[in-house]
Amino acid sequence: MANQTVKCSTPTKSTNYSISKVRVIVRVRPFLFHEISGKNDDPKPCISVLDQEICESSSEEVAVYLKDKDTSRNECYRLDSFFGQEDNNVSQIFYREVSPLISSIFHGDNATVFAYGATGSGKTYTMQGTDEDPGLMPLAMSTILTMSQSTGSTAEISYYEVYMDRCYDLLELKGKEITVLDDKNGQIHLRGLAQVPVKSMSEFYETFSCGIQRRKVAHTGLNDVSSRSHGVLVIAVSTPCGDGSEAVVTGKLNLIDLAGNEDNRRTCNEGIRLLESAKINQSLFALSNVIYALNNNKTRVPYRESKLTRILQDSLGGTSRALMVACLNPGEYQESVHTVSLAARSRHVSNFVPSSHKLETPKVRIDMEAKLLAWLDSRGKTKSAQRIGPFNSPFTSKTLGSLSSIKKASVYPSSVKAKGSTNQGAFKAKERFAPVPFTNLNNNEGPADACLETGEIVAKSKIKAIEASADGIVPESNTFLPGNCQMHSCVKKNELQSSVRKALSPIKTNVNQKPFNELSSTDQLCPALFEPITPQRPCNLNSPNKSEMVGPSLDKFHARSSNLKTSLIQEYIGFLNTASKEELLELKGIGMKMAEYILELRETSPLKSLSDLEKIGLSSKQVYNLFSKAARGIFDRLEDSSPSSSDIYKLNK
Numbered sequence: 001m002a003n004q005t006v007k008c009s010t011p012t013k014s015t016n017y018s019i020s021k022v023r024v025i026v027r028v029r030p031f032l033f034h035e036i037s038g039k040n041d042d043p044k045p046c047i048s049v050l051d052q053e054i055c056e057s058s059s060e061e062v063a064v065y066l067k068d069k070d071t072s073r074n075e076c077y078r079l080d081s082f083f084g085q086e087d088n089n090v091s092q093i094f095y096r097e098v099s100p101l102i103s104s105i106f107h108g109d110n111a112t113v114f115a116y117g118a119t120g121s122g123k124t125y126t127m128q129g130t131d132e133d134p135g136l137m138p139l140a141m142s143t144i145l146t147m148s149q150s151t152g153s154t155a156e157i158s159y160y161e162v163y164m165d166r167c168y169d170l171l172e173l174k175g176k177e178i179t180v181l182d183d184k185n186g187q188i189h190l191r192g193l194a195q196v197p198v199k200s201m202s203e204f205y206e207t208f209s210c211g212i213q214r215r216k217v218a219h220t221g222l223n224d225v226s227s228r229s230h231g232v233l234v235i236a237v238s239t240p241c242g243d244g245s246e247a248v249v250t251g252k253l254n255l256i257d258l259a260g261n262e263d264n265r266r267t268c269n270e271g272i273r274l275l276e277s278a279k280i281n282q283s284l285f286a287l288s289n290v291i292y293a294l295n296n297n298k299t300r301v302p303y304r305e306s307k308l309t310r311i312l313q314d315s316l317g318g319t320s321r322a323l324m325v326a327c328l329n330p331g332e333y334q335e336s337v338h339t340v341s342l343a344a345r346s347r348h349v350s351n352f353v354p355s356s357h358k359l360e361t362p363k364v365r366i367d368m369e370a371k372l373l374a375w376l377d378s379r380g381k382t383k384s385a386q387r388i389g390p391f392n393s394p395f396t397s398k399t400l401g402s403l404s405s406i407k408k409a410s411v412y413p414s415s416v417k418a419k420g421s422t423n424q425g426a427f428k429a430k431e432r433f434a435p436v437p438f439t440n441l442n443n444n445e446g447p448a449d450a451c452l453e454t455g456e457i458v459a460k461s462k463i464k465a466i467e468a469s470a471d472g473i474v475p476e477s478n479t480f481l482p483g484n485c486q487m488h489s490c491v492k493k494n495e496l497q498s499s500v501r502k503a504l505s506p507i508k509t510n511v512n513q514k515p516f517n518e519l520s521s522t523d524q525l526c527p528a529l530f531e532p533i534t535p536q537r538p539c540n541l542n543s544p545n546k547s548e549m550v551g552p553s554l555d556k557f558h559a560r561s562s563n564l565k566t567s568l569i570q571e572y573i574g575f576l577n578t579a580s581k582e583e584l585l586e587l588k589g590i591g592m593k594m595a596e597y598i599l600e601l602r603e604t605s606p607l608k609s610l611s612d613l614e615k616i617g618l619s620s621k622q623v624y625n626l627f628s629k630a631a632r633g634i635f636d637r638l639e640d641s642s643p644s645s646s647d648i649y650k651l652n653k
């Protein structure tokens with residue numbers, strides 16, 4: 001690296017930091033050689049900035065537009081500034097965004113600059129740069145050294161990393177982690193952290209490059225360039241008060257190369273990498289929460305939610321100013337959306353969505369309970385044998401648009417048209433199932449289920465009912481149930497409603513807790529939801545193949561289970577997007593903190609898939625476990641509500 005003071009082009013316009021406490025800007029790196037080579041046309045970046053007039057509300061912000069070239073998906077977010085792929089955008093960022101922070105350091109204030117983004121998006125390049133294109137760290141150091149000459153200030157640097165929520169010195173090797181202490185004035189002290197005086201850029205480079213090397217080797221291995229820790233360079237400046245005394249004021253500038261956020265669906269992370277990744281995502285979300293709280297004047301700023309935010313407590317908020325640089329890879333749409341949405345969330349300027357994309361983003365609160373009741377009621381109204389219901393089962397619906405259609409088709413009037421709803425599955429199911437009277441089960445004649453014990457019959461019939469639900473098939477109650485069994489099934493229907501409602505929308509309603517004889521006549525008359533479905537074909541008692549004796553093949557079962565799972569995931573996401581905090585808390589696996597995270601996350605960026613929960617710092621495995629717990633809750637309740645064999649015996653007597 002060069003030894004002389006770094007020089008850059010003259011700034012065009014500098015930023016007024018009084019507008020917001022943490023500015024959030026975007027920096028798009030250029031395409032790299034290997035990303036262009038071998039391609040006929042120059043690749044087009046998936047990120048652009050919209051014309052300024054679109055952001056009518058304020059000339060101080062820009063609309064950042066992201067478009068996926070492979071699909072027609074697009075998103076748009078408002079942020080404070082945008083730096084495109086042009087050469088030298090790092091020095092532009094420095095002069096417009098960082099240098100206004102530096103003068104305050106000489107007056108004893110603190111400031112922080114973060115580079116945030118996915119792995120490979122250019123964070124390290126932005127902060128460290130190269131010999132030819134110095135990054136924000138050397139540019140800041142150089143400016144501070146230059147200014148110190150006229151103010152008589154002295155500068156010291158520290159360099160540490162936060163890895164897996166622990167702090168380690170990178171300038172001096174120590175056996176243990178650095179302890180974080182805060183004094184009664186709210187100042188943070190890192191006990192034992194080395195502070196190295198720096199008088200020239202050569203001293204800076206010499207000291208700093210050792211630290212860089214240590215960080216690189218510590219957790220990534222020499223062949224792996226991805227940063228697994230947050231690297232923090234602190235430049236502390238002590239300036240004489242100028243009153244003739246020896247008193248000095250000290251301010252510090254934190255320059256942070258954050259670890260890359262990772263989408264664990266797309267990585268092969270496992271073991272320690274997965275754990276690291278979860279910790280990284282968690283701390284980035286905590287940081288975003290702090291910035292959000294500061295920018296929105298919240299009374300409580302959650303500094304203590306991660307080691308990094310705790311350390312930065314005296315440099316974020318109060319009189320401190322900060323800048324978040326969201327770094328983007330121009331060829332990665334999904335990754336960029338993830339980064340920009342979290343950055344926009346921190347800034348708390350809501351995402352605005354072009355009309356073409358509106359269906360994918362839930363805009364209104366969906367009444368889950370009403371939706372489920374509507375679905376159950378629709379089923380109840382179906383009378384004819386093996387008839388295909390005039391609605392799409394919510395367990396097969398794929399989009400919120402199609403969920404609206406359920407309301408329309410059942411009891412809730414709606415002007416929203418069903419998108420892509422189809423009864424194809426139901427037709428297929430109809431072909432597969434031949435009606436066989438339920439009474440055969442009790443007579444031990446004919447159907448496959450007759451070979452089973454009553455308890456097994458009920459359990460199996462439940463599975464089949466769910467399978468049939470997934471295909472949209474509605475069995476005719478009279479065909480399958482003896483008369484008095486209908487009454488029982490009516491209770492079962494209400495119990496099921498209760499189970500599903502409790503699992504997904506834990507608002508308690510009285511009707512579900514009433515005994516059967518206290519139910520309204522409408523409730524009592526409702527047909528069975530849970531009556532057994534007619535088996536696929538009559539049981540061949542002599543068949544050596546047991547699977548033939550028990551109905552649909554394992555493959556079909558798996559296929560339908562998979563449909564059911566997809567639908568449940570959609571229901572679950574819809575619920576997370578709309579439930580109140582209290583409702584969320586009643587879901588298995590969700591505690592107070594997570595409920596709050598979910599509420600904050602969905603405020604600016606509603607969940608579209610389970611993996612969006614990774615934005616709150618969960619690993620993909622944790623997300624899946626969370627969903628599984630909620631799903632299991634449903635089946636536990638179904639189990640509780642299944643009739644015992646003695647119930648069936650009594651009912652049939």
Ligand SMILES: Nc1ncnc2c1ncn2[C@@H]1O[C@H](COP(=O)(O)OP(=O)(O)OP(=O)(O)O)[C@@H](O)[C@H]1O
Nearest residue numbers: 029030118119120121122123124125225226227260
């Ligand atoms: N402005 C730029 N000009 C040229 N190359 C760039 C520029 N910005 C980034 N790059 C290159 O892009 C690649 C990825 O950048 P970098 O290593 O900074 O990413 P990162 O976000 O720090 O990744 P990680 O989180 O994995 O550490 C590097 O090869 C870097 O040299």
